[in-house]
Amino acid sequence: MNSNTNLQATTSSALEIEAAHLAFRERRQSLPVLNQISLTVPNGKFVSIIGPSGCGKSTLFHVIGGLVKPDSGKILLHGKDVTGERGHISYVPQKPALFPWRSTLDNITLAREIAGMPIKAAREEAQAWLGRAGLAEFAQAYPHKLSGGMQQRASFLRGLLAPQEVLLLDEPFSALDALTRSDMQRWLLDIWEENQRTVLMITHSVEEALMLSDSIYLFSSRPATVLHRIDVPFTRPRTEQLLDDPRFLELKRDITAQMRVQMHKNQPL
């Protein structure tokens, strides 16, 4: 490989994971969790990870976020090695985890506050975003006044307003009921297609992954290995009609079947 193509590869991919390997040690036993995971999230693309539950996807996020150091392998951000370093990514956790003693607005500006950015500009921008998320009148309300879907939207805005470029979404809709969930997916799709932030999302829902992503990584059950990379062929902007597209249904069936195989590897019926 010559240096020129190498440079190109690094500039076009915002986040790269190179052969990350991790095992937890428990009572002198080694439990492998991540097995040589390699994946790439190109600049401004939406990439999803699908895998059976408990396959170590959340651990992967901890590795990317610098909370856990991999035994081997590297995390690269625009080609720069950031393995084990914190503060490089914007994390949207599984449950909203808004700070109950902060108003919704103050929650959303938290990441910028931590980064030491001017708070006034952050508040103005946050106010504008709250309006777009239909939360304008809840800016000064404490999070417990918000419904589950609203809290998740606020949590997502907190991630979106963070100064870090790459967003990590950890099953962001899993705690919501089906109706709110599809509503939120459409909302996220709209927001994302306008902003084109670099996103890596973990999900259990094949439909959600197909609807939102540019490419999907299929993970095996524990220890997590990358089984496949699926490039999602559908053009953007996407609408709900996509759900009835025969190609969409075929892909969905295909991925679901592969996931089922993985699930039953661990827990035979």
Place this chain on the structure above:
Amino acid sequence: MNIRRIWSNVWPPLLAVILFLFIWQIATSLFQIDKWMLPSPTDISREAAAEGAGLWTHTQATLKLMLLGFSIGTAVGLLVAFTLHYIPFLRKALYPLIILSQNVPIIALAPLLMIWFGFGILPKIIVITLVCFFPIAVAAMDGLSRTDHVMLDYMRMAGASKWDIFIKLEVPYALPAIMSGAKIAATYSVMGAIIAEWIGASKGIGYYMMLQKSSFRTDRIFVAIAIIVTISLAMFLLISLLEKWLIRYHPSER
């Protein structure tokens, strides 16, 4: 609406207290109990009115001592909790000792403190600090260790410094626990002040109590008890109000 709700919480215990005093009053005259043995509530209130001005100076002295001790005790308790929280080894080493320290009866320790530090304010403050810091320290450590993991992960991934995590997440998260500890410490501090004054003082409600005990003025001892109970209640109420204000975001405290 609000006043009605407060009233609905206040009247049942109030009624119970009034009923209790009433039975007490009736019983003392019905069974002809001697006044030096058990004075009736009216005897006690008559005595309280007669002693008025003198009692107020004693009360002031106790209040001053208690508030100072409580503030220092709370500060020490928080400092201990924060230190032990951040240095796990110290926590392991000292936590059992802190618990053990609570098994030493303060009544036994107070005279020793007088011997070591004289009859000034210092040994009294130490007594109150000793009874106050424990509930605060234990509650604060407990609160700090319960910090929500997802929130902690979020702060860490966002690159928050230890100080940011402490001041923006851990302390606010532990605040309800700390306030529960403070409520207990507040009532303890009154007790601590009284004990300190028993051992050696020239003013204060504790001193007044000792004085009246030696002359068998049961009625005046009851006056002192009434004052102590009032101070305790006032402290508890004060901390509760502070808690309500500090934790106004809390969903269950509407």
